[in-house]
Structure formats: C-alpha cells, structure tokens
Amino acid sequence: MPDLITTPLTAGLVRGALELEPTEHGLLPHRLPARARAQCADPQLLMAESQPSGVRLAFRTRATTVELDTLPTRRVYAGAPPRPDGVYDLVVDGKLSGQASVDGGNTLVIDMATGAAESRTGPVGTVRFTDLPAEDKTVEIWLPHNETTELVALRTDAPVEPVQEQGRVWLHHGSSISHGSNAASPSTTWPAIAASLGGVSLINLGLGGSALLDPFTARALRDTPADLISLKIGINIVNADVMRLRAFGPAVHGFLDTIREGQPTTPLLVVSPILCPIHEDTPGPAAVDVEAMSRGELHFRATGDPAERAAGKLTLKVIRAELARIVAERATDDPNLHFLDGLGLYGPADADELPLPDDLHPDAATHRRIGERFAGLAFSAGGPFAAQVVGGSSRG
Template identity: 75%
Template sequence: MNANHQWTTTPITADLLRGALELERTAHGVLPHRLPAWARAQCSDGWLAMAESQPSGVRLAFRTRATAVELDSLPTKRAYVGAPPRPDGVYDLLVDGRLAGQASLREGNRLTVDMATGATVIRPGPAGTLRFSGLPDGPKDVEIWLPQNETAELIVLRTDAPVEPAPDRGRKVWLHHGSSISHGSDAASPTGTWPALAASLGGVELINLGLSGSALLDPFTARALRDTPADLISLKIGINLVNADLMRLRAFAPAVHGFLDTIREGHPTTPLLVVSPLLCPIQEDTPGPIEVDSGGSADGKLSFRATGDPADPTRLTLTVIRQELARITAARAADDPNLHHLDGRELYGEADSAELPLPDRLHPDAAAHRRIGERFAALAFADGGILTR
C-alpha cells in the first residue's frame, strides 16, 4: 500500500455489484453467485456449482474521485489433469466505460479437475491484492469486471477517495443464458466475452447466466430467469445437451416448451430471443457425449471429440436441435409476437470456422468472441434489431 494515499476502506455490498443474483457471506468476505441458493440446492452437480460461482459478467460499479484503487480477492483457479496450466483470471478496470487497466492474482485456491473421471481436488491458498493507480482525477464511473473463469471471493475495496454506488444510467437490462461459450470460455478477459462485448456495443446492462457445461434446460434455471427483472432476454440453447448426451429427441421439444413457459410466467411480453447453436463441426451431425481427445492436440492442450452414433435417429445433434428450435419458435410465435429466433450460424458459421477455427474444437478464441459479440449487437440491439422491434 502506498503511504502517500489516504485510504478509504469500503466493504463489498450488493449495491456495489452488478450482474450477480445473490451474495453469499463467507469467512473471507462475499462470494457473488449467478444462481440463487434455492436453485443451487436443487442440483448437486459440482460442475454447475463451479460454473455459477465464476462471476462472468459480474462487476463492481461505483462513482468516485479516486486515482488509486485496491481490491482484495481470494480466487479459486482451475487446472486440468494432463493439461498445461491455465492462465490466471483477469480483472478489467473500466473508467467511464473505457478499459483503463487489467490485473491478475497469482494467489488463491487451486482446483484440479480430472476430465476423464470428474474427480476434483482443491488446495487452499491465500488471498491477494489487485492495485490500479494513475486513474484520472475528478468524478468518474469505475467498474471492476471480475474474471469470467475463476471464482472470486471479494474481501474489501480500498480507494484514495470515497466511493458511492454507480448511478443508474437508465439502460435496458439484458438477461442472457447459454453455455460455456456465453460464459466466456477462452475469451481473453471478462469484458472480452461475446456477451460483454455485445452489451457494450448495444448500450445495455448485462446479466450473464452463461453457465459452462450447464445450459441443460434445468427447471431451476428457468425459474431463476423468470424471477430476475429484465427488459430483454436471450437464450442460447442446444450445445450442452449434445455435449452431455443428456436427453433424446422425444424429450427435447417438451423441455424447450416448459423452459419458455416458465420464463413467460415472469416475463409475459418481454422481448425473448431463442438462439440455436453456433457452428461446431464435431457435433453438427455426430451426437455426444464428448470426451477429451488425448491425441487431438500436438501442443498438449485440451481438445475434444464427439463419441455418439450418427446413425441413431433418437439422438440429438446440432443439426437436429436447430431444426427443432426453428419449428418450436415458429409455432409459439403465432401467440407470442415478442418471441424471436436466430440461427446461431449467423453469429459463427462455415466461413468463420475456416478463418477462426475453434482451438479445442469446442470453444471460440478471443478473436471469435469479438466477432460473435459484434454480430449479436448488430442483429439484436441496433435500430430495427431483433430485440428492439
């Protein structure tokens, strides 16, 4: 800590956070959650617990004259057995909406995952301090976007001038749900995930319920979406159902209808966009489940392959899911004029796959996230866009 600064210490409270549905008080501070406790209690899956506690889209938002900011945080970092170490999560600092700094913590807990067995081992570690200095003098809106890919227990905020919650800018709230791609897998930083980019370009406030591996039409997720205030809603449905080989064709359409019915209980006329899967060559016509392909990457990084039987007509593929979602939304739109559909290949299709291939065959890289975010913003939020009609 710089002795030249007179520090103001501010506890982390809900009025300083955006993008979280709930705050859990821990032994260290507070843990933002993207699903409420009652929803978490309805599923014992450890992967979901990890995904929803990773704060994709969650950010501290405050107004201050401070030129120096410190945040104490205890991250939980992931590692995979047999894979190279993952990069540390990035905290993005924005001043009046513009990126003004980035920092990471080496400290933290370490969660090691065996992708073959699902077994996990956690090694506790210490908290660390992020420091940002040289901010412009004068009143300004500051946001600290938390890393999308590691859990962050927030302990305390220190500044060299008092802070107050950021004012409401009157922007529409966009509530989005999707898979690890929406969560931000392989994006370079939290403001570089495609939903964060799209929200920035579209001038909307993001609540990101992209849940890695867990966009599975779970009823508790539908109820969480139903109960969350929002002006605009989008759902990216499909790829996790194929990845996990979770259900057969017979179950899919009723599950989609039920998911939409539940959301409509709380948002009967809110513009709602159903997005079918982006192009993913390994799963276009081959069902899941997916597994780690030990021989799929020469540099030792994770790579995936689909293992299902393409000849089984009951199994879900991305091609089948796109056809079903188009049919379901068209049928419902007759009674629900605020329900819309977007083929995910308009965001990332054949030409994009050739130019910006998925590095692990499943997730887009940073450049592809930017392209997807720009296209979504143009299609959904621009004048005359799908969610502004």
C-alpha cells in the first residue's frame, strides 16, 4: 500500500462548526463561539456545544483509503446502562457508505443524581475507511453527534481539496432532540435527514438540555450567515423549569428580535414541541426515574404539579399555544416568519406506534420519521423553506 498523504486540518475542510479551537492535539469544533461560551459556565451547555452534531469534514478526492485521528470524550452515566461508542458516518457523493468508531479517548463519568463529574484521560484513536471508489468524488465524514471530538490528523492515499459550499445553508436551533439524542448515527439525526431530503447544508445548533432562549445563542444565530433559520422551542423550558409564562413570551420576542437584527428577511420557522406525554399537562422540572435506574433502565418523569399552571408554570400545551400566538402576531409585520406545530412531526398516533423509549427522547426510527415529516412540511412546494424558481434556477 502506498504511503498516505497527511493533509493539514483547516477550517476549509470543516462544515457545521461555528469555531475551531486549537488544542494540544489538534482542533476542537465548537457549535457556539467563544464569546457565547464565556457568558455561561453551565457544564451541560459546554458539553453539548462541544459535541459536534452536524459537524463533518468535507473534501473532494480520488482516494480509496481515508484515515482520521481523533480524540473523543465519551460520557458515562453512573448507574445507567452503558452508552455505545460514537459513530463516524462516511458519506460519499451524498450516500451513506460506511460507519466506524474510534478506540481510546477520554471519559467523563457523570453522576446524574448529584451532577458531579470525573474526567479520565485516554489516547488518540483512528477511524479508517477503505475500498472507496477510485474516482473523483465528494467525501464527508460526519463526526459523532454525542461525543466531544478533537480532530488530530487526516490521511489519504490521494490528494484532497476543500469542497466549495453550494446551495442553501439551513441554520437550526433546538434541544437534545435536535442535537440527536438516541439517533443511530450523526447523519441520521432528524435535522440531518431533513437537510439531506431538502438538499441544503446543515448547521445544527441543537444543544442538549440548553435550548433555553439564552441571549448569547440568539446572537450566535444572528451572526451566522444562513439562507434558512428554524427554532424548535419549548421542551427544555419546561423540563428545566427555568421560567414562568410571564417571562416566556417576552423572552421569545427578544430571541426573535435579536435574530432579526442581523437577518431581517431570512425565512425563519418557529417549531413548537413534539408530543412528550409526561410534560403535556405537567410542569417540570424533569428528573431521572430512580426506581427505573435501579433496574438498569433510563427513564425520566415530570415532578411538577398540574395545578401550578394557574400560577404560570409552563407545560408543552401552554407553550404551543403561546408560540402560535406570538408568531401570528409578529407575522403581520414579518412575512418571512412562519410557525410549525410540533405535533405535526410527532403526535399522539405516533406515540402509540413509536413511544419515547426514555419518556423524553425519540429513538432512531422516530428521528427518521420526524426528519421526513419536517422535510415534507418545510421544504416541499408551498412550505416556508421551499426553493423559489427564478429564471430557470432555484434559490432560497
């Protein structure tokens, strides 16, 4: 086998990250910029934004062998069932062509009862793909959506060159569901599936546990060039129990106002929560079901009191109604603002067929269903993200 060529890892080879931080090993992709990270020291947020959901290497090459060295950081939850290693998806000319995982890496052991965490260091690992077609092609390596991943080295048996960005860029923000929790692999999270079907380039700012209408996230969305923007708002507001109805409405307005400062006419779609039975009528906070944990199962439960809705505590039904009202009011002056009811993506009939396995997050099959439905509702003719045909060519 001929010697492999080492290509320096640069921003030109990386898509879906807002920032690349140099480290002692290589480059760490971030999905929030340094300014945003400096304004919130919440470990959950910092862990989520460093997990590269939607981040991928993209290049043109005739290579038949591709090797990527990385240093992953894996999460282990004390007392919970073991989590599978993160998956790297190899996509060649738009088609999933291989999957692999990396040995080694760091480990973060988290006690879900106390929030305490212990870090354990490990070695750099290598993911290797062989027998690629010996022709010019576009290669993407989607990084594990649920593992912080430092990029260390890229090697191939033929030269590579960056791929010029083509088509529309879709910028999406949401919770752990958008982040990809329980999805089978990084290219099969529901936003990745929807992006593939819609023919757009995804920047995924789905942040597990951290879709909380934070002003610094709004500024990141404002400052990231995009042709399309969507916001999936609600579940984290409820399960973190961070605000009441009085604060929620103005916070949504402020979030939208900030985005519109930088992107005043970009199609902007507000998506309300999908069905989550434990929080439809019961406020948060959500908590781990300790009894289920003792059986080696991971489940969540709502700990609020439905009677507290009268005092302004939020449930998913309340949030859906409030988001629909806010968008309808604003749309009179903002014709590019749209609303999508999350129950159209996953509703009661879907829950009967495909229940949420941990009572909070969808499984792999449900990610696919949500992605396909979002693509049908948003990207198809008449949808808010439909391409406009002008002079024989499509544009957003």
